Amino acid sequence: MPELPEVETVVRLIRPDLEGRRIEDARVGWARTLGGVSRPAFERGVVGARVARVWRRGKYIVLDLERGGGAAGCVVGHLRMTGRMHVEPRDSDPGAYVRVSLDLDDGRVFRFVDVRKFGRFVYAARPEDVFAELGPEPLGAEFTAGWLRAGLRRKRRMLKPLLLDQAFLAGLGNIYVDEALHRARLHPLRLSNRVPGPASDRLHAAIRSTLAAAIEHEGSSFDAFYRTPEGQPGGYQDQFQVYGRDGRPCRTCGRTIRRIVVGQRGTHLCTRCQPAPRRSAGPAL
DNA sequence: AGCTACTCCTGGTAGC
């Protein structure tokens, strides 16, 4: 699924194609993609505006808009499961799943494509009107080892759902939580307030190094759906240690990778590298 | 506070 590294890859690829472009027209193929904003309100918001800046916050993609040099709201996109963003020639085949199209003043078209329709592309006055409360950026200055120690201590939650919670930390999803926990040798059912300081520091380093390595590889692809915006598969899926590797040997110790379900989410781990918590609500592993 | 269940969606796949 698109998580921080995939979203960052998208932003880097579409930014040079969008910044400075004026939006000449807009078409909406699936109204719910607009997240409650009416079609007329969306069109009023974007048509005639210029894209001033393309940036990322957590898994959100933001297009700052301006008119006559002044700020004029923004579009906040979220790819959710299967969303993609492309800037293409207008006469190219749009495919069956285009939810929003923006005609650009260079003759090309921006397309928000989303097979499963979970993605969002919302016009708002300010991005904060769309974001939920978001935790710090895992690759930003605010996310320090000390911050994570304190954050884990003040919560009493299992690590897996806590790290998936965007209000705690913004940008991790199912894949990179599993990968980071394995790298930090921490069991996903461990309670956050029982993680010792040194283990918390390992987790901090693991989150940053996992995300940085994934960005370097332009994210991960594994189904036909998950591609970089250029249509090329990302490369990080070849580095997965646990995600999707259940039944296969751990690359570190050889034990068979297991898959459990935590909060309705498939969760992959090595029970030797990531020892079970001593006393917790989780099943004995 | 934190957990579970449910919802939104559809292509892919397993089972028959």
Added chain:
DNA sequence: TGCTACCAGGAGTAGC
């Protein structure tokens, strides 16, 4: 072959 049933899952919401 062709049908049906179920699955994946980010995030929001409701209920306990």
